[in-house]
Amino acid sequence: MLEIEGLSVEVEGKGIVHDISVNVDIGETLVLFGPNGSGKTTLLMAIMGFPRYRVTKGRIVFKGQDITHLPVDERARMGIGILFQRPPVVRGVKMREMVRACLGEREDGYVIDEMAQRLNLVDLLDREVNYGFSGGEVKRSELLQLMAQSPEFILLDEPDSGVDLVNISLVGEMINELLQEDRMRSRTKSGLIITHTGHILDYVNADRACVLLYGGIWCRGNPRQILSSIKTHGYEGCAVCQK
Amino acid sequence: MPEVARSKAARERAERAREKAASLGDDIDLDAYSKVAKEHPYQDDPSRLPLETKERMLETGVILDDSSQRSGTFLQVDHSVIHSKAGQEGLEVMSSQEALEKHPWLSDYWWRAVAVDADKFTAQAELHQTHGYFIRALPGVKAIQPIQACLYLAQHGLAQNVHNLIIAEEGSELHIITGCATAPIEQEGLHIGISEFYVKKGAKLTFTMIHNWAPKMAVRPRSGIIIEEGGVFLSNYMCLKPVRTLQMYPTAQCLGEDALVRFNSVLVAAPGTLMDVGSRAILAARGSRAEVVSRAITTGGTIIARGHLVGQVAPVKGHLECRGLILSEEGRIHAIPELEGLVEGVDLSHEAAVGKIAEEEIEYLMARGLSRDQAIAAIVRGFLSVDIEGLPPQLEAELQRAVDLSEKELL
Numbered sequence: 001m002l003e004i005e006g007l008s009v010e011v012e013g014k015g016i017v018h019d020i021s022v023n024v025d026i027g028e029t030l031v032l033f034g035p036n037g038s039g040k041t042t043l044l045m046a047i048m049g050f051p052r053y054r055v056t057k058g059r060i061v062f063k064g065q066d067i068t069h070l071p072v073d074e075r076a077r078m079g080i081g082i083l084f085q086r087p088p089v090v091r092g093v094k095m096r097e098m099v100r101a102c103l104g105e106r107e108d109g110y111v112i113d114e115m116a117q118r119l120n121l122v123d124l125l126d127r128e129v130n131y132g133f134s135g136g137e138v139k140r141s142e143l144l145q146l147m148a149q150s151p152e153f154i155l156l157d158e159p160d161s162g163v164d165l166v167n168i169s170l171v172g173e174m175i176n177e178l179l180q181e182d183r184m185r186s187r188t189k190s191g192l193i194i195t196h197t198g199h200i201l202d203y204v205n206a207d208r209a210c211v212l213l214y215g216g217i218w219c220r221g222n223p224r225q226i227l228s229s230i231k232t233h234g235y236e237g238c239a240v241c242q243k
Numbered sequence: 244m245p246e247v248a249r250s251k252a253a254r255e256r257a258e259r260a261r262e263k264a265a266s267l268g269d270d271i272d273l274d275a276y277s278k279v280a281k282e283h284p285y286q287d288d289p290s291r292l293p294l295e296t297k298e299r300m301l302e303t304g305v306i307l308d309d310s311s312q313r314s315g316t317f318l319q320v321d322h323s324v325i326h327s328k329a330g331q332e333g334l335e336v337m338s339s340q341e342a343l344e345k346h347p348w349l350s351d352y353w354w355r356a357v358a359v360d361a362d363k364f365t366a367q368a369e370l371h372q373t374h375g376y377f378i379r380a381l382p383g384v385k386a387i388q389p390i391q392a393c394l395y396l397a398q399h400g401l402a403q404n405v406h407n408l409i410i411a412e413e414g415s416e417l418h419i420i421t422g423c424a425t426a427p428i429e430q431e432g433l434h435i436g437i438s439e440f441y442v443k444k445g446a447k448l449t450f451t452m453i454h455n456w457a458p459k460m461a462v463r464p465r466s467g468i469i470i471e472e473g474g475v476f477l478s479n480y481m482c483l484k485p486v487r488t489l490q491m492y493p494t495a496q497c498l499g500e501d502a503l504v505r506f507n508s509v510l511v512a513a514p515g516t517l518m519d520v521g522s523r524a525i526l527a528a529r530g531s532r533a534e535v536v537s538r539a540i541t542t543g544g545t546i547i548a549r550g551h552l553v554g555q556v557a558p559v560k561g562h563l564e565c566r567g568l569i570l571s572e573e574g575r576i577h578a579i580p581e582l583e584g585l586v587e588g589v590d591l592s593h594e595a596a597v598g599k600i601a602e603e604e605i606e607y608l609m610a611r612g613l614s615r616d617q618a619i620a621a622i623v624r625g626f627l628s629v630d631i632e633g634l635p636p637q638l639e640a641e642l643q644r645a646v647d648l649s650e651k652e653l654l
Contacts, residue, residue: 050606076612084610088603091566092625101621102611128625149611 001026001190002047002153007058009039009046016042018215019057024153027187029179031201031223032194034212035235040194041085043212044155047192048082049075062153081151083142085158090129095121095141098129102148112148119144119174135162136171143174154178156193160200172203179204198227211238250350253359257369260360267549268490268519271461273363276402276433278371280321283397289318289326296320296395296426303422303453304644305393315378315390319405321398322373333384334417335377336392339408342377349377352408356439356467356496364463368404368437375405375437380415380446389418389451394436396460397426402433409438411446411474419448423462424455431459438466442474444499451479451642456486458515464491470531472499478506478522479642483627485513485544492549494523497531497559505534509627509646512544514573521549521579526559526589533561538626539597541567541574551581554589561590567597568626 524533
């Protein structure tokens with residue numbers, strides 16, 4: 001579904017991601033581990049197409065189409081969605097309007113309330129987007145928007161950061177639902193999760209994992225094995241490990 | 244004017260202030276405008292007004308085709324009152340001149356909330372006043388529907404000098420929607436509007452004013468509000484259409500304990516527009532509170548957005564919020580929030596932010612599938628939609644309609 005071929009990305013003239021190649025198949029969830037500053041978020045932002053993250057080499061192919069130079073909104077309309085780690089506050093725009101915009105032509109007021117109820121967000125529907133939200137509320141608000149958007153490919157930027165224990169299982173449950181992880185077969189949704197701590201893997205199933213270090217893919221393998229190794233040896237252990 | 248209600252002293256003070264420039268705003272040559280207007284006939288049934296006039300009025304929230312939606316209507320075109328009617332027992336709606344004749348005691352309220360010699364505009368209103376409206380709710384009376392008033396300028400080059408008086412007697416509740424507009428877009432003229440509001444003990448007055456002027460109009464409203472114990476005054480002001488020059492600084496005095504005032508204003512300045520608009524609250528009684536919220540958008544014009552809170556006693560609480568959005572390379576927004584505490588224990592705060600729409604916000608919305616233009620429109624629409632607590636749904640709908648109308652032109 002998503003093919004990244006020899007991708008290099010720079011931010012404000014500084015190279016952050018170097019020559020990365022990675023694929024995610026239909027119905028597959030890939031988890032990307034990496035310490036702070038390794039380039040995880042830069043990779044995600046480049047896949048989504050934010051202009052600040054400039055692709056200097058390589059290409060991004062989604063559903064067989066080269067999207068390397070498509071604007072963000074076109075990528076979203078093609079079926080890519082993103083859960084932001086620290087989304088901006090959008091003063092004046094109410095959550096309900098935002099969710100309605102995500103629903104697009106599938107707009108249905110009843111659905112909004114129903115989804116909000118499941119995420120415990122009914123009270124936030126008439127608040128301005130992300131204004132004064134707690135860490136858990138931000139994540140649940142992001143998930144509500146993604147549920148409304150219903151993308152085929154979901155980029156999840158540190159879905160476990162800043163979320164307390166009460167919220168994390170709900171967040172995990174919703175991610176599983178978005179990624180159809182509850183289905184045994186015929187999954188059509190795919191995901192790329194980036195995580196620093198790996199906590200989210202206690203709640204979300206992932207099929208494959210990579211470790212990103214110094215802007216490049218360091219190793220690939222089974223998510224639980226890699227996480228176990230990171231827990232034991234830290235990312236320092238990864239750094240000395242054979243690439 | 245009935246001389247009985249007129250104070251000789253006020254006239255003398257006005258005479259002395261005839262040449263007194265206003266402390267704010269650009270100067271205006273009053274002699275450049277005519278003081279004489281042709282008479283317009285009285286209309287028993289305002290729905291019979293020309294369609295174009297009704298549409299202009301409707302854009303300011305004044306509905307003439309369905310009287311059931313309003314508890315009273317006052318219409319003035321140039322110097323003529325063309326309709327005035329109260330539609331509910333316990334409410335009075337009439338020309339302020341007629342009111343002064345009917346209630347000689349009103350002279351006690353005349354020029355009490357606004358100084359007659361504040362500047363040459365107040366002076367001109369005293370010396371050359373032609374009507375304006377008088378709206379009053381008797382004690383304990385609650386207006387079922389909003390009362391509407393429209394001050395309309397039809398004659399080219401005219402100075403319209405009105406003096407409005409609004410009284411919400413003890414325990415009453417009034418919702419007023421005022422629309423000010425001009426006939427054709429090329430209209431040139433001057434509107435001077437004195438408005439004095441009296442919110443008595445335990446009364447609630449909601450005042451929604453939509454200005455819909457023309458690019459060559461000069462506008463100088465002068466408003467004062469006196470709020471007694473437990474009284475509530477909520478003001479919502481919108482000026483979304485071009486105007487050459489607009490300067491106003493309504494001042495509310497909370498004189499009774501636990502009085503509350505809220506000013507919300509939404510301003511849009513097109514190229515060629517100069518707006519100097521502020522709201523001031525003087526918290527002079529214990530427990531009084533004030534909130535001033537302004538939203539300013541420039542598409543090429545200049546907006547000076549002021550706010551001034553004065554805490555004279557303690558405890559009092561006040562908050563100022565001014566946000567400005569620059570949608571053009573040419574525009575300018577100058578926010579001037581002022582806080583003045585005169586005693587220990589006042590709680591006054593402000594926040595102000597002026598800038599372009601953050602790229603990050605546009606991209607965030609784009610990541611949800613909105614096009615760039617849709618994202619900008621959503622942010623601008625949200626910016627203009629001020630949440631107004633305590634506003635009846637009908638008035639909320641009028642404000643939203645004004646925003647919707649201007650949105651297309653804005654983007």
